Amino acid sequence: MKDKAAVNLVAIIILALIGGLVKIYGGIYYSSKSLFVDALTSFANIVALIFTVYFYKLSISPPDIDHPYGHHRLGIGGIIASIAAYSFVAGVSSIELIYSTKYTVQLQAVYYAIAGFIIYSITILLAIRIGSIFRTYGAFTVSELIESIIVILASLGGALYYYLIDYVGAIILTLYIFYEIMVSTREILSITSDKAPPxxxxxxxxxxxxxxxxxxxxxxxxxxxxxxxxxxxxxxxxxxxxxxxxxxxxxxxxxxxxxxxxxxxxxxxxxxxxxxxxxxx
Incomplete structure (x- = not known):
């Protein structure tokens, strides 16, 4: 069972990397800001996955003299890494949008956006098969699908009508990243505040x-x-x-x-x- 999970994990990382490369190529070469922002979140997604797995392994270590109640809270490290990665992406995206000038979105960007959506759909299915340890990672990965849908519509509108449609799509994605960061920060505060059970x-x-x-x-x-x-x-x-x-x-x-x-x-x-x-x- 562990071997199967390991194979799925490797597949997730490879698919996430491919999805990110597909999106960033389409965003840069076919001038779609929304697809470019989506591509950045894909790479942040990979970072989040790697650290989630690393800190999960630490969190299931048995109690020791320094951690008599176990190492459960070390799992928060995965959430912190996700926040750090997506905060970086949010910053880069914000700068890119602030200093952006008029551009022309090409229709090919839509095809790359659709390809990214398909790749991340498969990624989520594999993550579900691994189990609940990827709860925080999964939340961000689901956001990739939401972002992909927005990107498909935004890049299509930008290519067929006006580039500002694509630009607005990029703004929506960036704001959504900030929202996810806020939600995960609240989760950390809840876990570390010695809150009583339900x-x-x-x-x-x-x-x-x-x-x-x-x-x-x-x-x-x-x-x-x-x-x-x-x-x-x-x-x-x-x-x-x-x-x-x-x-x-x-x-x-x-x-x-x-x-x-x-x-x-x-x-x-x-x-x-x-x-x-x-x-x-």
């Missing part, structure tokens, strides 16, 4: 403790990575002073938290008297 998970966790005859006095859960959490719980046993029985129920809760909700937990049990806490796990 309300539905919190509610289910409370119900889990109540089912095992505990009331939660205090609960702090933070997101390490989407689907991975760390929680500290302070609870009180309702029906038993048998420490061995409490231990078994706590161990059952800890196992359920990890397997069902992805929560690594520390649980403190408060006795039903005013004495000091007698259990911590």
């Amino acid at each position: 309300y539905e998970i919190l509610t289910s966790i409370r119900e889990l403790f109540e089912k095992n005859q505990f009331t939660i006095q205090d609960m702090k859960i933070r997101t390490i990575h989407p689907g991975k959490y760390h929680g500290v719980f302070e609870v009180r046993s309702l029906d038993s002073k048998n420490y061995e029985e409490i231990w078994k129920r706590i161990e059952n809760i800890k196992r359920t938290l990890l397997e069902k909700y992805g929560v690594e937990s520390v649980i403190e049990v408060i006795p039903n008297t005013n004495r000091n806490k007698f259990y911590k796990n």
Whole structure:
């Protein structure tokens, strides 16, 4: 299965490179600004893919002394690399459009735009087959298809009617790149802000403790990575002073938290008297 994924990954990189070369040739030699901007995003797409794979491999490394909760957040490196690559493209595209003069779009540019659309359609299908590790990369790759559709229409209008149609298409693509950068930046902030899990998970966790005859006095859960959490719980046993029985129920809760909700937990049990806490796990 891993070999198949590796073959698909190599195919994606090759197809992305071919798609970028096709677009940049058509954009430069047939004078389409929209196709040129689309070509730049294709090369940024390749950079994003390479770094996404690299940081994904780092993120699945087992916990160590320096990373006791695992390396999950290293996966953010792929998002950062994507933002950096597309920010560069956004800057180059903006300069190109600002200093652009009147030009003539040739009809051949449309053919290259269509070829690029077909190539990236195949690329996305292969990325889907590899799996969910390419979520951020996939978002940018889907944008390639959206851009290709805009480019086909813009370059066609520029060739048949007036170059400004193509120019406006290039502006739309550039603005869309800025939008994607903003969305990915928000994703990084969300992951690194120690945000609590969704309300539905919190509610289910409370119900889990109540089912095992505990009331939660205090609960702090933070997101390490989407689907991975760390929680500290302070609870009180309702029906038993048998420490061995409490231990078994706590161990059952800890196992359920990890397997069902992805929560690594520390649980403190408060006795039903005013004495000091007698259990911590």
